[in-house]
Amino acid sequence: MGGLNMKYEFPKDFWWGAATSGPQSEGRFHKAHRNVFDYWYDIEPEAFWNRVGPNVASNFYNDYRQDIALMKEIGLNSVRTSIQWTRLIRDFETGTEDRDAVQFYRDVLDEFLRQGIRPVINLHHFDLPIELYEKYGGWESKKVVELFVLFAQKCFDLFGDRVKDWVTFNEPMVVVEGEYLYQFHYPNLVDGKKACQVLYNLNLASAKAIEAFHASDCAKQGGRIGIVLNLTPAYPRSDSEADRKAAEFAEEFKNNSFLYPAIKGIFPEKLVSVLEQDGVLWESTPEELEVIRSNTVDFLGVNYYHPFRAKARETAFDDGGSWLPEKYFEEYEMPGARMNPYRRWEIYPKAIYDIAVNVRDNYGNLPWYIAENGMGVEGEEKFRDEEGVIRDTYRIEFLEEHLAWLHKGITEGSNCFGFHMWTPIDCWSWKNAYKNRYGFIAVDLATQKKTIKQSGHWMKKVSRENGF
Ligand code: BG6
Secondary structure, three states, X not given: OOOOOOOOEOOOOOEEEEEOOHHHHOOOOOOXXXXXXXXXXXHOHHHOHHHOOOOOOOOHHHHHHHHHHHHHHOOOOEEEEEOOHHHHEEEOOOOEEOHHHHHHHHHXXXXXXXXXXXXXXXXXXXXXXXXXXXXXOHHHOHHHHHHHHHHHHHHHHHHOOOOOEEEEEEOHHHHHHHHHOOOOOOOOOOOHHHHHHHHHHHHHHHHHHHHHHHOOHHHHOOOEEEEEEEOOOEEEOOOOHHHHHHHHHHHHXXXXXXXXXXXXXXXXXXXXXXXXXXXXXOOOOHHHHHHHHHOOOOEEEEEOOOOEEEEOOOOOOOOOOOOOHHHHOEEOOOOOOOEEOOOOEEOOOHHHHHHHHHHHHHOOOOOEEEEEOOOOEEOHHXXXXXXXOEOOHHHHHHXXXXXXXXXXXXXXXXXXXXXXXXXXXXXXXXXXXXXXXXOOEEEEOOOOEEEEOHHHHHHHHHHHHOEO
C-alpha cells in the first residue's frame, strides 16, 4: 500500500535492499587463506588509504547478529553479500570445505532468514585466492575456471536449501580493468592481451557455474542464478561520426563484452573482429563457446554509479606499449558535469533509465535489478547532529533522483524487480578502504559502534510504503 502523497509507487514485492561482500565486511578472522587483496595489504599496506586493510573490516564475522538486526531495523527486505572462496574452501584443488566456515555461513544465512531478509549470495567479489594467482596465473588460466566451478558447486550443495538467489560474479569487468589494464587491483599489470583472455575466462567461469547450478537440486527447487555487471553507459561527446564510433567501441568493450555472453550467450561480433585484427583475441574452443551459448543467466544485476563519456582520440595511440581499449576512444571530461567530489564520479541519474530501456529493448526484457547504486562521501562525521544521527540528506536526494528515473523505466515496461544500495553498513572498500562512506548505517572504526544514518530512516519508510 502506498502512502497518501506518494509520487513513485514501485511494483509489488519490489526488493528494497543493499549490497555488501564477504571480504569487505567480515574481517579476516579465522580465515585459512588469503585473497589477492589480503596478500597485497600484507606486503604493501601503504597502498591503502590511511593504511587501513581488510583485517577487521566492519567486523561482520563477530557482529553479524547485531548487523542483520540493524538491516532489519531500516526495512531492508533483501541483502546481497558474498561467500569468500578463501574462507569456505580448505583445499582449492579438491574443493574440501572448512567446517567452521560452513557453520559461520549457515548461521549468517539462518539469521537473515529469521529476520525475514532474503539473502542474495554472490560467489566472487574480486577475491581470488592468492595461491591460485601464484600457481596458475589466476583468471588467466582455465584451470582456475575449473576450480571456481568446484567452489560454486560446493556452495550450491551446502547452502542451496537456504539461498534461492545466486550471483556468479560481481563486476567481472573490474577484475579485467583493475588487475590487467589500469593498475588498481593486485597484481597491477598493464597487459591488454592477458586482459582479453581474463575477460573471456571470467565469462566462461560464469557460464560453467550456471551450468552446474542448473543441474543442481537448488535450481530444481526454484532457485535462480544471475550475474552482477557494472554498467557505465557510454555517451559520445558530440553527434559527429568519430565521437559516436568512439562511444560505440567503449560500449562494446566496457559493457557488452559481459552483457552479450551473459544474456545472449555470444560475444559481440564487432568487438571480436577488432580484437582479432589487433592480435589480442582470447583463446577459446568450440566446446567452451557452446557452454557459454547454452548457459545464460536467469536474471541480471546492474551496478550503476556513473556514465562514461567518450570522444574520438585527439592524440595518437602509443602502439609501442600494451594494447589498450583506449586505442579506439579517449575519456571525455564534459565541462559542467555534475560530480561527486569525493569519488570524482559524475552524477547522472538519467542513465539508470537508459539502462532500463536498453535491457527492455535489446536484452529480451530479462528480469533485472539495480544491484548497487550509491554515493561515497568523505568525512560524514561532520554531519552528525546532537542526537548522534548523521544527516546525509545528499544521499537521500541522490537516491530519490535515481529512483525516479528507474520508476519511469519500470512504468514504460522495463522488467526491474528491485533496488539495492551500496551498502547497508559502511564497509572496507579495497584501496579506498574507509575513505568514502556509502552505508545506510555508519561505523566508528575505533569502537566498531554502528549507528543508523538519516538515509537509513528514510529507507525504512520507502520500503514500508513501497515508494516515496
Ligand atoms: C563497487 C564495488 O564497484 O563500488 C564495491 O562492487 C565497492 O566492492 C564500491 O566497494 C565502491 O567503491 P569505491 O572505490 O568508491 O570505494
